[in-house]
Amino acid sequence: MLTMAFRTLLLTLACVSPVLAQPAAPSKELVAAFDDARRGTAGPHRLDATEALVRLPHESNLERFLKALESDGRAVVATEKRILKLEKLRRRFDQELAKQEKRGTSEQVFKARDELDQCNGDLQFRRQSLHTIARENRLLRTGWKASLETLAGPDQDKHLKTLLGKARSARDYPLKRSLMKLLAVLPRDETSALLAEVLHRSRDPHIRAAAADALGDQNRIDNEPALCRAVSDDFAIVRSAAIMSLRLVGGTQAVEALIQAVGREEGRLLQDAIVVLRHLTGVTFHDNVALWEDWWRNSKRNYKRPGRFGKKIGRKISKKDLQIDAGKGNEFYGLRFRSHALVYLIDISGSMNEKVNAVATTGFGGEEETKLDRAKRELIRSLQGLPSGMKINIIAYSNGLRPYHPRMVKLDDITRRGIIAWVKTLRAHGKTNIYDAVEMVLLEARGRRGRPSKAMIVDTVMLLTDGQPTAGKVQASDLICSEVARLNEQTRIVIHTVGIGPDHDARLLKRLSAESQGVYVRAR
Numbered sequence: 001m002l003t004m005a006f007r008t009l010l011l012t013l014a015c016v017s018p019v020l021a022q023p024a025a026p027s028k029e030l031v032a033a034f035d036d037a038r039r040g041t042a043g044p045h046r047l048d049a050t051e052a053l054v055r056l057p058h059e060s061n062l063e064r065f066l067k068a069l070e071s072d073g074r075a076v077v078a079t080e081k082r083i084l085k086l087e088k089l090r091r092r093f094d095q096e097l098a099k100q101e102k103r104g105t106s107e108q109v110f111k112a113r114d115e116l117d118q119c120n121g122d123l124q125f126r127r128q129s130l131h132t133i134a135r136e137n138r139l140l141r142t143g144w145k146a147s148l149e150t151l152a153g154p155d156q157d158k159h160l161k162t163l164l165g166k167a168r169s170a171r172d173y174p175l176k177r178s179l180m181k182l183l184a185v186l187p188r189d190e191t192s193a194l195l196a197e198v199l200h201r202s203r204d205p206h207i208r209a210a211a212a213d214a215l216g217d218q219n220r221i222d223n224e225p226a227l228c229r230a231v232s233d234d235f236a237i238v239r240s241a242a243i244m245s246l247r248l249v250g251g252t253q254a255v256e257a258l259i260q261a262v263g264r265e266e267g268r269l270l271q272d273a274i275v276v277l278r279h280l281t282g283v284t285f286h287d288n289v290a291l292w293e294d295w296w297r298n299s300k301r302n303y304k305r306p307g308r309f310g311k312k313i314g315r316k317i318s319k320k321d322l323q324i325d326a327g328k329g330n331e332f333y334g335l336r337f338r339s340h341a342l343v344y345l346i347d348i349s350g351s352m353n354e355k356v357n358a359v360a361t362t363g364f365g366g367e368e369e370t371k372l373d374r375a376k377r378e379l380i381r382s383l384q385g386l387p388s389g390m391k392i393n394i395i396a397y398s399n400g401l402r403p404y405h406p407r408m409v410k411l412d413d414i415t416r417r418g419i420i421a422w423v424k425t426l427r428a429h430g431k432t433n434i435y436d437a438v439e440m441v442l443l444e445a446r447g448r449r450g451r452p453s454k455a456m457i458v459d460t461v462m463l464l465t466d467g468q469p470t471a472g473k474v475q476a477s478d479l480i481c482s483e484v485a486r487l488n489e490q491t492r493i494v495i496h497t498v499g500i501g502p503d504h505d506a507r508l509l510k511r512l513s514a515e516s517q518g519v520y521v522r523a524r
Contacts, residue, residue, distance in 0.1 A: 023150045026056045031064075038068060042075070042132040050136055054143035061147040062159045065140045066166065069182070072133050072140075073175025079133075080174075083126050090119045120473070127474060131482040141182045148186075160186070164194050177210040177489070184214035192218060196226035205235035205452050206490050212238060216245025216315075221305075223249050228257040236456045237492040240269055244315060244517060247276045251305040255280055259296060263289040267340025267390070268459035268494060271329065272517075275321045280305060319519045332382040332462050333498045333523045339460035341391045341408060344382075345437045346375060347465040348396045351503070352428040354466075356524065371466050371500050372428045380420050388412050394419065397437040398430035399471050407444070408457065431471035434508075435480045438463065438495070439473070442484065445491040458493055463512065466500040477508040485515050494518045 030053055037049035050068075053061060097112040104112070144163075148156055163186075167179040180198070183191040192215065199211040212230050215223040227249065230242035243261065246254040258280070261273040270287060277292070278284040281303075285291035322337050329338035352372035369377075379394070386392065391408040395401055404422055409415055438461070445458040469475045474483055484495075495516040497509035500523050513520040 023056065023058050025058050025060050026053055030056070031060075034064070038071070042072075042129045042136060044132075047132060047136055047139070050139045050143070054139050054146070057143065057146035057150050059147060059151055059155070059159075061143055063162075065144040065147070066163065069137060069140050069144075069178055070166070070175060072137055073170070073172055073178055076130060076133060076174035077172050079126050079130055083123065086119055086123050086126065090116065090123065093119050123473065127479060127483055130486060131479050134482060134486070137178050137181075141178075141185060144182060145185050160188070160190060164190060167194060168197075173204065173206055173210075173490075176207050180207075180210050180214040181217075184217035187218040187220050189222075192220060192223055192226075196223070199226055199230055199238075205233070205238050208233065208235070208238045209241040209492065210489075212241035212245050216241075216248040219248055221249055221251055224251055224253050228253045231257045231261050235452060235454050236269060236459075237452065237490070239265075240272060240456075240492045243269065243272045243276055247279055247315065250276065250280050252300065252303055254305075255296060255300075255303070259289065259292045262287055262292060267338055268456070271322070271338035275317060278321070315517060316514055317517045317519060319521065322519060330382060330386055332496075333378055333464075333521050335496060335498075335519060335521050337460065337496060337519075339390065341456055341459045342386075343392065343408075343441050343458055343461050344379060344394045345434075345441070345461060345463040346379060346394060346396045346426070347398070347432060347434075347467070347500075348372060348402070348426050348428050348430075349398045349432040349465075349467060349470075350429050351432075351467050352500075354501070356501075370428070372426065375464055375500070376423055376426060379423055383416060383420055383423070386411055386416075388416075392419070394423065395437050395440060396426050397433050398428070399433060400430075401433065401437055401440055403440070432465060432467045432469055433472035434463070434465060434469040435474040435483065436472040438480075438484055438512075439487065442487040442491055442493065445493055446487075452490070456492070458491070461493055461495045461518075462498070463495060463509070464498040464500065465509070466504050468503070468505045469508070477505055477511075480508060481511045481515065484512060488516055497521070498523050500524070 034049045034053045037046040040046060053064075093112065093116040097109070097116050100108045100112045148159055151159070163179070163182065167176070167183060170176040170179055176198075180195060183195055195211045195215050195218075199208050199215065202208050202211070208230070212227060215227055224246070227242045227246050230238055231246070233239050233242065239261070243258065246258065250258075255277065258273045258277045262270065262277070265273055274284065274286060281299075283295065285295065319335060322335065329336055330342065331337075332344075352375065353370050356369050356371055356374055383392075388411055390411050392411055393408050394404040396403075404419060409419070411419075441458055441461055445456070447453045447457060469477065469480060474480050488495075493516060495512050496518040497513045498521045499506055499509050506520075506522070510520045512518070
């Protein structure tokens with residue numbers, strides 16, 4: 001009730017300002033409410049105060065919002081470090097609880113469980129704070145841009161120069177990425193030049209990838225040369241970001257750079273290059289570089305890029321985009337895709353024992369199969385079609401996680417037979433722990449101590465489930481999506497999702513796929 005009353009008061013204050021030729025400054029009460037909320041922790045109270053002030057764009061907000069973004073960047077760094085420490089504590093408390101349940105007294109068990117619960121509660125609070133800060137940052141960026149647009153040219157330049165200086169000097173990744181997202185909504189020569197500079201001079205590949213994202217989001221053809229150079233970056237995560245950004249701004253130079261990438265890349269990045277080429281040209285020759293080069297020699301003179309009349313192009317990839325590579329790559333539940341480092345996440349919760357009583361999506365299987373029978377058959381069929389030499393793993397999840405192997409496994413005839421035999425032993429029981437399964441892959445993909453590797457440790461995840469998240473560290477759908485997006489910023493894994501039956505969380509699966517340039521499949 002208190003939060004709702006506070007929100008109503010703020011919105012009332014925001015709406016009563018007089019309408020003048022020039023925007024009126026926010027009232028002292030509204031500014032005081034924002035400043036007071038900023039002294040507290042991230043939460044609904046602070047979100048409401050930010051939203052109310054954003055509704056009144058004014059020059060006085062520019063410095064205020066920029067300081068808030070800087071403060072949030074520092075808060076993200078501190079919170080992420082605290083989460084890492086709490087995760088180590090959680091594992092220790094979990095081991096202690098298991099030990100006391102075997103041979104400890106009831107008092108010792110109670111104490112161990114209480115310590116674990118407190119740690120889990122603290123972790124949930126920290127993750128929720130990061131989720132709230134992400135929402136808050138979106139509001140602050142919107143408010144900063146709207147406030148800048150209330151000024152005339154010379155006055156705009158002064159504040160833009162301040163922003164560019166802070167973006168150039170920022171060191172911590174969360175703040176640097178946040179400021180680059182702000183530059184992304186300001187498509188000007190100065191902002192594009194700074195982003196191009198960061199893309200080619202930063203030593204941190206995560207920051208270079210963020211700069212490539214921002215250049216694409218600016219939707220300016222002038223950004224094409226910088227992105228084309230990044231298609232040859234040493235780090236796969238940067239090349240991935242550059243390729244997908246060329247989908248938004250690409251033209252003649254992009255087509256030529258992507259044709260070269262088709263001859264160079266493998267797995268998921270090869271698929272990305274083919275999909276973006278198809279989007280830019282309207283034709284496809286799959287991974288045949290000679291055909292692409294021959295076609296381009298004859299078509300270059302008359303080439304017209306999509307979006308040249310200002311049409312907005314999105315990053316979202318559809319199932320149809322992937323099916324242009326028909327007959328190539330891997331397949332699972334009818335979805336064709338390429339990968340060289342693939343992880344299957346297979347739901348083995350108790351509900352997977354339910355009978356399907358319907359013809360399979362792929363046209364195979366009997367009507368009396370259980371969901372798990374069908375999933376195992378589809379998984380085995382997919383494994384049999386994978387090329388030798390690629391790296392894979394499988395994680396079966398219910399209450400806990402059951403990986404086939406602690407690390408990625410190189411596929412050959414022997415390991416393939418062993419994996420298929422292991423899949424056949426899977427049995428359904430327990431609840432549905434979606435978040436922990438995805439998190440395990442994302443943390444593995446970040447490499448040792450979070451140091452990026454030049455090649456992707458994992459480039460694709462195939463997530464299958466039939467239900468709602470009912471177990472694990474995070475169970476709220478919005479928070480799962482927020483945490484996965486945060487962790488995946490530094491791994492660039494594409495997450496394809498398969499939802500089985502009528503009871504799966506379609507909204508969750510669609511968001512996980514859409515936010516990672518993956519595809520959602522509704523299966524039977």
